[in-house]
Amino acid sequence: MKREKLVAGIETGIISKQGLIAHGRGEAFDYLIGERTLDSAMKATGAAASLLLAAEKPVISVNGNVAALATKGIIELSELINAPLEVNIFYRTEERMKKIKEMLEKQGAGKVLGDKSDARIPGIEHARSKVDREGIYSADVVLAPLEDGDRCEALIGMGKKVITIDLNPLSRTSKNATVSVVDDVERAIKNIISVIKERKKGKGKGKGKENLAASLENYDNKENLKEAIEEIVSRLKKGSMKMII
Numbered sequence: 270m271k272r273e274k275l276v277a278g279i280e281t282g283i284i285s286k287q288g289l290i291a292h293g294r295g296e297a298f299d300y301l302i303g304e305r306t307l308d309s310a311m312k313a314t315g316a317a318a319s320l321l322l323a324a325e326k327p328v329i330s331v332n333g334n335v336a337a338l339a340t341k342g343i344i345e346l347s348e349l350i351n352a353p354l355e356v357n358i359f360y361r362t363e364e365r366m367k368k369i370k371e372m373l374e375k376q377g378a379g380k381v382l383g384d385k386s387d388a389r390i391p392g393i394e395h396a397r398s399k400v401d402r403e404g405i406y407s408a409d410v411v412l413a414p415l416e417d418g419d420r421c422e423a424l425i426g427m428g429k430k431v432i433t434i435d436l437n438p439l440s441r442t443s444k445n446a447t448v449s450v451v452d453d454v455e456r457a458i459k460n461i462i463s464v465i466k467e468r469k470k471g472k473g474k475g476k477g478k479e480n481l482a483a484s485l486e487n488y489d490n491k492e493n494l495k496e497a498i499e500e501i502v503s504r505l506k507k508g509s510m511k512m513i514i
């Protein structure tokens with residue numbers, strides 16, 4: 270179903286051709302993790318929810334793959350935390366920017382930024398650096414699933430907290446982000462939504478508004494990535510033992 274969504278996204282001009290290749294890389298990791306949410310990813314999801322709830326100005330960065338695979342989820346999350354969506358694509362064409370924005374609006378998204386492009390991320394080459402001043406540029410927390418390594422580093426360099434969702438625990442983005450959720454984007458967004466809903470109802474810990482540093486007190490991203498890799502290795506060891514025996 271995911272592949273079909275991506276192919277349809279190519280046909281409607283939402284996804285870049287490179288998006289298909291990126292998906293293949295993600296899919297390979299998803300097989301390794303067993304196409305389910307790892308315990309370490311659930312921990313990172315909790316930290317991501319804390320950051321989003323503590324943020325003064327959160328923004329959700331949307332590229333072609335994210336728009337096609339997690340359409341409903343990002344729209345719901347955007348409403349839930351009152352964070353605008355900002356179309357921000359790596360292989361930028363104005364036509365694709367417009368198509369993604371229109372598709373999101375048609376699906377019910379309230380505020381979709383990205384077309385002003387009146388600010389630049391410092392240190393990034395031209396087209397990839399374009400952002401909206403009222404969006405990513407001035408945000409304190411950016412949720413940027415399937416993000417490029419350079420841009421993730423540059424956003425961190427601007428003093429922002431960056432949450433990424435990336436099936437590859439070894440990617441530069443995973444290593445550099447403040448919180449890396451090693452999970453499929455659709456599953457991860459669903460999980461973030463349910464954790465935030467629980468916290469808002471007062472069920473989970475951290476329901477109140479905290480400052481950004483306090484929201485990360487018990488979370489170490491490097492340690493979490495290590496746990497993700499250990500979970501993958503242990504699953505593979507168990508699987509290969511079964512094949513031998």
Ligand code: PTJ
Nearest residue numbers: 287288291292294295332333358359360435436437453454
């Ligand atoms: O729409 P654009 O122009 O912004 O382009 C988007 C892509 C994704 C093509 C672009 O940002 C890109 O090339 O990204 P990278 O550098 O290939 O990084 C994508 C990362 O996302 C890789 O580490 C993949 O393993 C991972 N990934 C792929 N599919 C998924 C995923 N992570 C989570 N869920 C997925 N479904």
